[in-house]
Amino acid sequence: MLEFIKQPWHWAVSGTLIGLIVPLLLILGNKKFGISSSFRHICAACFPGDIKFFKYDWKKEVWNWFFVGGIVIGGFIAANFLSNPGELIQVAPETVETLKGYGIKDFTSLLPADLFNWGNLFTLKGLIFFVIGGLLIGFGTRYAGGCTSGHSIMGLANLQKASLVATIFFMAGGFISANILIPLIFKLIQ
């Protein structure tokens, strides 16, 4: 059984399990699937300032922190106990070639370790890939009213037009970023 779980999963299996989170949260307590809201509740709880947008009863939403806390634990369990060490990750050969052209050498884990490490924190790489990237995610998801979970999965599943528009522009932003901005960024940092 464990050996079966340890191998990489087919996309249909993963997609089905992610989709089932939607009814699971609904049935457990009438909760809507979403993750970016957790960032907002932290703002509301810790530094609301004098900002109206953060003046609400965040205690009503603590379930969301329990949920994202679980995701961190789940990530730990999967990486440490449910993976085959040393097994190479799967990346399309064309993308490997493109990324090698950008100077990425490490294809052994889910994130390029030559980019995502503490040593890069106070460099231009760190500024762009951690700090600016994070700011764009936090600002953009809230402005859009949700992220991939809230809009693209929960919202689309509930047939919301706003979520369809958001998903189209998430993808548009990603295409611009991956094909125009990221090549430029790698030129800049090399």
Next chain:
Amino acid sequence: MSFNDHVETAEEIRIRHEDTLCTNESKLVSSLWWYNLKYTLVGIIFGIVFVKAEIISWFRIQEMFQLTSFFMYGVIGTAVVVGAISVFTVKKLGLKSIYGETITFEDKKLNKGQIYGALIFGIGWAITGACPGPLFAQLGSGFTVVIVTIISAITGTWIYGKFREKLPH
């Protein structure tokens, strides 16, 4: 012991529902805090799926946007279909939560945020290789530096809140 006895005003409820799809509609939240541990359990399952599905992979996100692999489209597409069938079923059968509460759905109005905000998030998604959920799973899976990305995302959310009134909606 009750965690939260505060009675929300209509204005507070309105603000809490602003710019978000993910809200708690349950009236039972003043129950004991450890009731929330079941969401941790769901989160754990979800975190495991994120890692095993390689959705937290920066490489998979590059593939998706470079159109060199079907993988991520397969994952997200399947999730949407399964989610949609589930929501349809819940509505059709009028299912209730395990506490007997009616499951409710809210319609969201379209605004300009779903264009500008979504574009901004999309750019960040490809750079970091993660949307918010996978960020937490990346952190758990051992890429501890991602905590910086999460703190930055919280900061970005705060900046949005600060300038919200000045932005086109």
